[in-house]
Amino acid sequence: MNAPPRTASLGSLSLESGAVLRQLQVAYECYGTLDPDRSNAVLVCHALTGDQYVASTHPLTGKSGWWARMVGPGRPIDTDRYFVICSNVLGSCLGTTGPASEGEGGTPWGMRFPVITLADMVRAQAKLIDHLGIERLHAVVGGSMGGMQVLSWAALYPDRVASAVAIATAARHSAQNIAFHEVGRQAILADPNWNGGDYYGGEAPTAGLSVARMAAHITYLSEAGLTEKFGRRLQDRQAKSFGFDADFQVESYLRYQGLSFTSRFDANSYLYITRAMDYFDLAEAHDGQLAEAFRGTATRFCILSFDTDWLYPTAEARRVVHALNAARAPVSFAELSSPFGHDAFLLESTEMDRIVGGFLREGA
Amino acid sequence: MNAPPRTASLGSLSLESGAVLRQLQVAYECYGTLDPDRSNAVLVCHALTGDQYVASTHPLTGKSGWWARMVGPGRPIDTDRYFVICSNVLGSCLGTTGPASEGEGGTPWGMRFPVITLADMVRAQAKLIDHLGIERLHAVVGGSMGGMQVLSWAALYPDRVASAVAIATAARHSAQNIAFHEVGRQAILADPNWNGGDYYGGEAPTAGLSVARMAAHITYLSEAGLTEKFGRRLQDRQAKSFGFDADFQVESYLRYQGLSFTSRFDANSYLYITRAMDYFDLAEAHDGQLAEAFRGTATRFCILSFDTDWLYPTAEARRVVHALNAARAPVSFAELSSPFGHDAFLLESTEMDRIVGGFLREGA
Structure with missing residues (x-):
C-alpha cells in the first residue's frame, strides 16, 4: 500500500x-x-x-x-x-x-x-x-x-x-494532562545536548527525549494492562540482580520504548506539539x-x-x-x-x- | 518540639x-x-x-x-x-x-x-x-x-x-509503580552531572533529580485533586504567552516541587530507595x-x-x-x-x- x-x-x-x-x-x-x-x-x-x-x-x-x-x-x-x-x-x-x-x-x-x-x-x-x-x-x-x-x-x-x-x-x-507533558518537556530541557534547541547537525538530546517518552508511555497504558502484560516478572533472569539493570520486564520495555522513539522523532517537535495540546481548550x-x-x-x-x-x-x-x-x-x-x-x-x-x-x- | x-x-x-x-x-x-x-x-x-x-x-x-x-x-x-x-x-x-x-x-x-x-x-x-x-x-x-x-x-x-x-x-x-520509578531513575542517570554517581563535592544532578520528583509528584495527587487545585488556570498572567514559560499554575507548581526537592535530597539515595521499593514484594x-x-x-x-x-x-x-x-x-x-x-x-x-x-x- x-x-x-x-x-x-x-x-x-x-x-x-x-x-x-x-x-x-x-x-x-x-x-x-x-x-x-x-x-x-x-x-x-x-x-x-x-x-x-x-x-x-x-x-x-x-x-x-x-x-x-x-x-x-x-x-x-x-x-x-x-x-x-x-x-x-x-x-x-x-x-x-x-x-x-x-x-x-x-x-x-x-x-x-x-x-x-x-x-x-x-x-x-x-x-x-x-x-x-x-x-x-x-x-x-x-x-x-x-x-x-x-x-x-x-x-x-x-x-x-x-x-x-x-x-x-x-x-x-x-x-493532569498538562502535568505529564511538563515533565516530558523538562526532561528534554534538562539534557545539555538540547542546547537551547540548537542541536541539529550535532548530538540530539536523546536521553531527555527518551525519558519524556517513557513518562508519556505509562499514561498510554492502564494499570491493569501493565499488570497483565508485565506484572513483577523479571527480564531474562531468575532472580533480582541487586543492581540497577532492568531487572523487571516493565523496565526493559520502557527503556526500549524510550530509546527507539528517539530514532524517529525530533525533541523540539515534541516540545511544540505537547505545548499545542496543553493550550487546547475548545x-x-x-x-x-x-x-x-x-x-x-x-x-x-x-x-x-x-x-x-x-x-x-x-x-x-x-x-x-x-x-x-x-x-x-x-x-x-x-x-x-x-x-x-x-x-x-x-x-x-x-x-x-x-x-x-x-x-x-x-x-x- | x-x-x-x-x-x-x-x-x-x-x-x-x-x-x-x-x-x-x-x-x-x-x-x-x-x-x-x-x-x-x-x-x-x-x-x-x-x-x-x-x-x-x-x-x-x-x-x-x-x-x-x-x-x-x-x-x-x-x-x-x-x-x-x-x-x-x-x-x-x-x-x-x-x-x-x-x-x-x-x-x-x-x-x-x-x-x-x-x-x-x-x-x-x-x-x-x-x-x-x-x-x-x-x-x-x-x-x-x-x-x-x-x-x-x-x-x-x-x-x-x-x-x-x-x-x-x-x-x-x-x-505501574515500578514504571514510574524507572522514569525517575532514568531522568537522574541521563543528567551528565550524575557522573556514574560520583558527584559529591561537585555539581549534583539537580536537573535529573528535579524531573524525577516532578514525575513522582503527579502520582501523589489525584486527577480530581489536580483539577480542583489548578485546573487550567494561568500563572500570574491574563493570557497564554505562546512560549515555553510556566503559563499554567500546575506547571509552575511542579517546577517548584522539583527544584525545591533537590536542596534537601540526594540523587543517589533516590536511586537506591526507589530500587528497594520496586524490589518489595512480601x-x-x-x-x-x-x-x-x-x-x-x-x-x-x-x-x-x-x-x-x-x-x-x-x-x-x-x-x-x-x-x-x-x-x-x-x-x-x-x-x-x-x-x-x-x-x-x-x-x-x-x-x-x-x-x-x-x-x-x-x-x-
Whole structure:
C-alpha cells in the first residue's frame, strides 16, 4: 500500500499567536481514489507522535502503518470506497514544517519556530485540502490528539466536515494532562545536548527525549494492562540482580520504548506539539461554554472512549457529547471496553471497527 | 518540639543481597518519655523522601515536621502517652548510612553502596530499637513506603510489634509503580552531572533529580485533586504567552516541587530507595502466598487506604487485609474518602486521626 512520499508547498499560514509562517510545507500520504465529484475524501488525523504513514510502511522504522488495521481495502476506513488522506501535523518532523525545518536565514528554526496550536494544525490541513481541490470532507477521523483535530475541524469548518469521528480524546487538556507533558518537556530541557534547541547537525538530546517518552508511555497504558502484560516478572533472569539493570520486564520495555522513539522523532517537535495540546481548550473562546463551539453545526458526530483510558477518560468524552447535544448536533457515543487503556484505539477492537465502519457508510 | 539531632553507631549489618555494611549509622528523633517498663514505644516509619523529623523542624528547609499534625501532645500519636521514635531509613541522606556516606577508603560510597531492600531498612531500625533497650514496640506506624516498613516489621519481627498501622500502602510494588520509578531513575542517570554517581563535592544532578520528583509528584495527587487545585488556570498572567514559560499554575507548581526537592535530597539515595521499593514484594519469599508472611502473628493490624489514591489503591490494601484474615490476624480496615489522592495520608483527616488514635489506645 505504499504511495510515493508527497509534500505540498502551501504558501503562508497565519498563526493563532499572530506570527506568520511564510513557507508552509505539508507532507502527506493518500490511499484509494478520489471520486469525480470529490465527495469521498476522508481525512485521518494522527496523534502526538504519529505521522502521515497511517497505512504505509514508515520510512525510518520500516514498520507498517500505525492504523493499517483501520485503513485499507475492506477495512473500516475502506480505501475501496474512500479517498483517504493523512498529513503530518504542523510542528512535527516527518516532512511538514516544524522546528527542524529550515527557517529564515537558511538554518533550522529550533526554538525560533513560533508556538503553534491545534487550530493552527487544522488550518494547515485545510490548506492541503484546498490544494487537493476538495471542498467538503466526507469525514474527519482521529484518536487522541487526532481526535482533538477532529473536534477543531468541526468547530472551525462546520460546512466542510460531513462526519466527524473522535476517539479516545477530549475537548481540553486537564491539569493532569498538562502535568505529564511538563515533565516530558523538562526532561528534554534538562539534557545539555538540547542546547537551547540548537542541536541539529550535532548530538540530539536523546536521553531527555527518551525519558519524556517513557513518562508519556505509562499514561498510554492502564494499570491493569501493565499488570497483565508485565506484572513483577523479571527480564531474562531468575532472580533480582541487586543492581540497577532492568531487572523487571516493565523496565526493559520502557527503556526500549524510550530509546527507539528517539530514532524517529525530533525533541523540539515534541516540545511544540505537547505545548499545542496543553493550550487546547475548545471552550476557551466561548467563555467556557463548549456547546457554543459547535452551535449551528451540520456535522454528524461519532464519539468513542475506552473504559480503562485514564489519559482522556470517558468523563471527558461525555462532556463533548453533552455539548453536542446542547448544540443539537447529531451524535453517536459509545464507551468501549478494553484492558489496554489509552492505547486501545490503536489496537484490535472489533467493536470500534464495526461502529466506525458503519458510521462512515451511513453518512455516504 | 525540637530534640537535639541524634545518631547511633550500630556496628555491622548483613544485607539481603549478601553484602555486609560494616559501620551502620542511624539518625533518629525521639519525642515523649519512655516508660520505666519500656512498653510505650511507637516507631513511626517515613516515606520515600521523608526523614526522621516527623514532628520537629527540618534542619535544611526550616519547615515543621512532616507529620506534626499526627505526632505530638494530645495528637493521635500522643507524645504524652507514647515514646515516639522516627529514624532516617537506610540508604537515605539525613544522617543514616547511605550512598552519600563515607565508604571504605574515606570517599563517599556513590554507586559502590550495596543495593538495599525494605527488609534491610527494617533490620537497621531493629538494631536502633535494640540500642534503645526496647524489646517490644507498642506500635509501628507509617504511610506509603512507611507502610511497607510496617508490614515488613510485622512479618520479620512478629513478637516485637504489638500493633501495626499501615496507611496508603501495598505489600508489593505493581508494574505501574515500578514504571514510574524507572522514569525517575532514568531522568537522574541521563543528567551528565550524575557522573556514574560520583558527584559529591561537585555539581549534583539537580536537573535529573528535579524531573524525577516532578514525575513522582503527579502520582501523589489525584486527577480530581489536580483539577480542583489548578485546573487550567494561568500563572500570574491574563493570557497564554505562546512560549515555553510556566503559563499554567500546575506547571509552575511542579517546577517548584522539583527544584525545591533537590536542596534537601540526594540523587543517589533516590536511586537506591526507589530500587528497594520496586524490589518489595512480601509474598515473594512465600511462593506468592501473602498470608504466609503473617502466619501465626500475634500483632494486631490497622490498614487504611484512601479512595482517590491511585498509586497504592484500595485494591492493594484489601489484598493485605485478605491475607491477614487468612492468617487469622486481628485486623481493622477502612477506606477513607479524600479528594487528594495518595498525599491524603499527610494531610488533615479527622477520620484518620480518630481511627489511628483509637487503635493505638485500644492496644495499650
